[in-house]
Amino acid sequence: MSTLLIRLGETIRNLRKLKGFSQEELGEMSGFHFTYIGGLERGERNISLTNLEKVAECLSVTLSDLLRTAESNDEKTYTSLHEAAAHEITSTLQRLNDNEITMFRNILREVLKTFK
Known part of the structure:
Protein backbone atom coordinates (compact mmCIF):
# COMPACT_ATOMS: atom_id res chain seq x y z
CA MET A 1 0.00 0.00 0.00
CA SER A 72 3.33 16.39 4.85
CA ASN A 73 5.69 14.65 7.21
CA ASP A 74 3.90 16.28 10.13
CA GLU A 75 0.72 14.30 9.38
CA LYS A 76 -1.27 17.32 10.50
CA THR A 77 -4.48 16.32 12.20
CA TYR A 78 -6.92 18.64 13.81
CA THR A 79 -6.93 18.34 17.56
CA SER A 80 -10.11 20.28 18.20
CA LEU A 81 -13.34 21.28 16.56
CA HIS A 82 -12.21 24.90 16.93
CA GLU A 83 -9.03 24.26 14.92
CA ALA A 84 -10.94 22.37 12.22
CA ALA A 85 -13.55 25.15 11.99
CA ALA A 86 -10.85 27.81 11.65
CA HIS A 87 -9.25 25.81 8.85
CA GLU A 88 -12.60 25.31 7.12
CA ILE A 89 -13.39 29.03 7.26
CA THR A 90 -9.93 29.95 5.96
CA SER A 91 -10.20 27.45 3.10
CA THR A 92 -13.64 28.76 2.20
CA LEU A 93 -12.48 32.38 2.19
CA GLN A 94 -9.61 31.55 -0.14
CA ARG A 95 -12.09 30.39 -2.78
CA LEU A 96 -14.30 33.50 -2.63
CA ASN A 97 -14.08 36.67 -4.68
CA ASP A 98 -14.13 40.14 -3.07
CA ASN A 99 -17.92 40.53 -3.26
CA GLU A 100 -18.51 37.11 -1.74
CA ILE A 101 -16.06 37.85 1.08
CA THR A 102 -17.91 41.09 1.87
CA MET A 103 -21.21 39.21 1.91
CA PHE A 104 -19.70 36.46 4.09
CA ARG A 105 -18.37 39.02 6.55
CA ASN A 106 -21.74 40.77 6.78
CA ILE A 107 -23.57 37.50 7.35
CA LEU A 108 -21.07 36.47 10.01
CA ARG A 109 -21.48 39.79 11.82
CA GLU A 110 -25.28 39.37 11.83
CA VAL A 111 -25.04 35.82 13.13
CA LEU A 112 -22.61 36.85 15.88
CA LYS A 113 -24.99 39.61 17.00
CA THR A 114 -27.55 36.93 17.93
CA PHE A 115 -25.06 35.35 20.35
CA LYS A 116 -24.32 38.58 22.26
Missing part, protein backbone atom coordinates in the same frame (compact mmCIF):
# COMPACT_ATOMS: atom_id res chain seq x y z
CA SER A 2 1.17 3.51 -0.80
CA THR A 3 2.16 5.65 2.17
CA LEU A 4 0.51 8.64 0.51
CA LEU A 5 -2.78 6.75 0.11
CA ILE A 6 -2.68 5.71 3.76
CA ARG A 7 -2.02 9.28 4.92
CA LEU A 8 -4.71 10.60 2.57
CA GLY A 9 -7.16 8.11 4.05
CA GLU A 10 -6.23 9.14 7.60
CA THR A 11 -6.70 12.79 6.67
CA ILE A 12 -10.13 12.09 5.17
CA ARG A 13 -11.14 10.07 8.25
CA ASN A 14 -9.98 12.80 10.67
CA LEU A 15 -11.86 15.52 8.80
CA ARG A 16 -14.97 13.37 8.47
CA LYS A 17 -15.04 12.62 12.19
CA LEU A 18 -14.43 16.26 13.15
CA LYS A 19 -17.41 17.24 11.00
CA GLY A 20 -19.48 14.58 12.73
CA PHE A 21 -20.20 12.65 9.52
CA SER A 22 -20.51 8.90 9.34
CA GLN A 23 -19.00 7.08 6.38
CA GLU A 24 -22.55 6.64 5.11
CA GLU A 25 -23.24 10.39 5.32
CA LEU A 26 -20.00 11.34 3.57
CA GLY A 27 -20.67 8.73 0.93
CA GLU A 28 -24.18 10.03 0.34
CA MET A 29 -23.01 13.64 0.06
CA SER A 30 -20.18 12.80 -2.33
CA GLY A 31 -22.10 10.24 -4.37
CA PHE A 32 -20.14 7.18 -3.25
CA HIS A 33 -21.07 4.03 -1.36
CA PHE A 34 -19.95 3.95 2.28
CA THR A 35 -17.75 0.92 1.57
CA TYR A 36 -15.84 3.03 -0.95
CA ILE A 37 -15.34 5.73 1.72
CA GLY A 38 -14.10 3.04 4.10
CA GLY A 39 -11.64 1.80 1.47
CA LEU A 40 -10.38 5.36 0.97
CA GLU A 41 -9.89 5.85 4.69
CA ARG A 42 -7.89 2.63 4.94
CA GLY A 43 -5.72 3.60 1.96
CA GLU A 44 -7.01 0.68 -0.09
CA ARG A 45 -8.42 2.77 -2.95
CA ASN A 46 -6.43 4.71 -5.53
CA ILE A 47 -8.91 7.55 -5.93
CA SER A 48 -9.05 9.72 -9.05
CA LEU A 49 -8.53 13.47 -8.73
CA THR A 50 -12.11 14.07 -9.85
CA ASN A 51 -13.48 11.86 -7.09
CA LEU A 52 -11.05 13.25 -4.52
CA GLU A 53 -12.24 16.75 -5.38
CA LYS A 54 -15.83 15.67 -4.62
CA VAL A 55 -14.78 14.30 -1.23
CA ALA A 56 -12.75 17.43 -0.42
CA GLU A 57 -15.71 19.65 -1.29
CA CYS A 58 -17.98 17.67 1.04
CA LEU A 59 -15.38 18.09 3.79
CA SER A 60 -15.13 21.84 3.05
CA VAL A 61 -11.44 21.79 2.27
CA THR A 62 -9.56 22.48 -0.92
CA LEU A 63 -8.08 19.64 -2.89
CA SER A 64 -4.63 21.18 -2.48
CA ASP A 65 -5.04 21.41 1.31
CA LEU A 66 -6.17 17.80 1.47
CA LEU A 67 -3.17 16.59 -0.54
CA ARG A 68 -0.72 18.89 1.25
CA THR A 69 -1.86 17.56 4.62
CA ALA A 70 -1.64 13.96 3.43
CA GLU A 71 1.88 14.31 2.04
Whole structure:
Protein backbone atom coordinates (compact mmCIF):
# COMPACT_ATOMS: atom_id res chain seq x y z
CA MET A 1 0.00 0.00 0.00
CA SER A 2 1.17 3.51 -0.80
CA THR A 3 2.16 5.65 2.17
CA LEU A 4 0.51 8.64 0.51
CA LEU A 5 -2.78 6.75 0.11
CA ILE A 6 -2.68 5.71 3.76
CA ARG A 7 -2.02 9.28 4.92
CA LEU A 8 -4.71 10.60 2.57
CA GLY A 9 -7.16 8.11 4.05
CA GLU A 10 -6.23 9.14 7.60
CA THR A 11 -6.70 12.79 6.67
CA ILE A 12 -10.13 12.09 5.17
CA ARG A 13 -11.14 10.07 8.25
CA ASN A 14 -9.98 12.80 10.67
CA LEU A 15 -11.86 15.52 8.80
CA ARG A 16 -14.97 13.37 8.47
CA LYS A 17 -15.04 12.62 12.19
CA LEU A 18 -14.43 16.26 13.15
CA LYS A 19 -17.41 17.24 11.00
CA GLY A 20 -19.48 14.58 12.73
CA PHE A 21 -20.20 12.65 9.52
CA SER A 22 -20.51 8.90 9.34
CA GLN A 23 -19.00 7.08 6.38
CA GLU A 24 -22.55 6.64 5.11
CA GLU A 25 -23.24 10.39 5.32
CA LEU A 26 -20.00 11.34 3.57
CA GLY A 27 -20.67 8.73 0.93
CA GLU A 28 -24.18 10.03 0.34
CA MET A 29 -23.01 13.64 0.06
CA SER A 30 -20.18 12.80 -2.33
CA GLY A 31 -22.10 10.24 -4.37
CA PHE A 32 -20.14 7.18 -3.25
CA HIS A 33 -21.07 4.03 -1.36
CA PHE A 34 -19.95 3.95 2.28
CA THR A 35 -17.75 0.92 1.57
CA TYR A 36 -15.84 3.03 -0.95
CA ILE A 37 -15.34 5.73 1.72
CA GLY A 38 -14.10 3.04 4.10
CA GLY A 39 -11.64 1.80 1.47
CA LEU A 40 -10.38 5.36 0.97
CA GLU A 41 -9.89 5.85 4.69
CA ARG A 42 -7.89 2.63 4.94
CA GLY A 43 -5.72 3.60 1.96
CA GLU A 44 -7.01 0.68 -0.09
CA ARG A 45 -8.42 2.77 -2.95
CA ASN A 46 -6.43 4.71 -5.53
CA ILE A 47 -8.91 7.55 -5.93
CA SER A 48 -9.05 9.72 -9.05
CA LEU A 49 -8.53 13.47 -8.73
CA THR A 50 -12.11 14.07 -9.85
CA ASN A 51 -13.48 11.86 -7.09
CA LEU A 52 -11.05 13.25 -4.52
CA GLU A 53 -12.24 16.75 -5.38
CA LYS A 54 -15.83 15.67 -4.62
CA VAL A 55 -14.78 14.30 -1.23
CA ALA A 56 -12.75 17.43 -0.42
CA GLU A 57 -15.71 19.65 -1.29
CA CYS A 58 -17.98 17.67 1.04
CA LEU A 59 -15.38 18.09 3.79
CA SER A 60 -15.13 21.84 3.05
CA VAL A 61 -11.44 21.79 2.27
CA THR A 62 -9.56 22.48 -0.92
CA LEU A 63 -8.08 19.64 -2.89
CA SER A 64 -4.63 21.18 -2.48
CA ASP A 65 -5.04 21.41 1.31
CA LEU A 66 -6.17 17.80 1.47
CA LEU A 67 -3.17 16.59 -0.54
CA ARG A 68 -0.72 18.89 1.25
CA THR A 69 -1.86 17.56 4.62
CA ALA A 70 -1.64 13.96 3.43
CA GLU A 71 1.88 14.31 2.04
CA SER A 72 3.33 16.39 4.85
CA ASN A 73 5.69 14.65 7.21
CA ASP A 74 3.90 16.28 10.13
CA GLU A 75 0.72 14.30 9.38
CA LYS A 76 -1.27 17.32 10.50
CA THR A 77 -4.48 16.32 12.20
CA TYR A 78 -6.92 18.64 13.81
CA THR A 79 -6.93 18.34 17.56
CA SER A 80 -10.11 20.28 18.20
CA LEU A 81 -13.34 21.28 16.56
CA HIS A 82 -12.21 24.90 16.93
CA GLU A 83 -9.03 24.26 14.92
CA ALA A 84 -10.94 22.37 12.22
CA ALA A 85 -13.55 25.15 11.99
CA ALA A 86 -10.85 27.81 11.65
CA HIS A 87 -9.25 25.81 8.85
CA GLU A 88 -12.60 25.31 7.12
CA ILE A 89 -13.39 29.03 7.26
CA THR A 90 -9.93 29.95 5.96
CA SER A 91 -10.20 27.45 3.10
CA THR A 92 -13.64 28.76 2.20
CA LEU A 93 -12.48 32.38 2.19
CA GLN A 94 -9.61 31.55 -0.14
CA ARG A 95 -12.09 30.39 -2.78
CA LEU A 96 -14.30 33.50 -2.63
CA ASN A 97 -14.08 36.67 -4.68
CA ASP A 98 -14.13 40.14 -3.07
CA ASN A 99 -17.92 40.53 -3.26
CA GLU A 100 -18.51 37.11 -1.74
CA ILE A 101 -16.06 37.85 1.08
CA THR A 102 -17.91 41.09 1.87
CA MET A 103 -21.21 39.21 1.91
CA PHE A 104 -19.70 36.46 4.09
CA ARG A 105 -18.37 39.02 6.55
CA ASN A 106 -21.74 40.77 6.78
CA ILE A 107 -23.57 37.50 7.35
CA LEU A 108 -21.07 36.47 10.01
CA ARG A 109 -21.48 39.79 11.82
CA GLU A 110 -25.28 39.37 11.83
CA VAL A 111 -25.04 35.82 13.13
CA LEU A 112 -22.61 36.85 15.88
CA LYS A 113 -24.99 39.61 17.00
CA THR A 114 -27.55 36.93 17.93
CA PHE A 115 -25.06 35.35 20.35
CA LYS A 116 -24.32 38.58 22.26
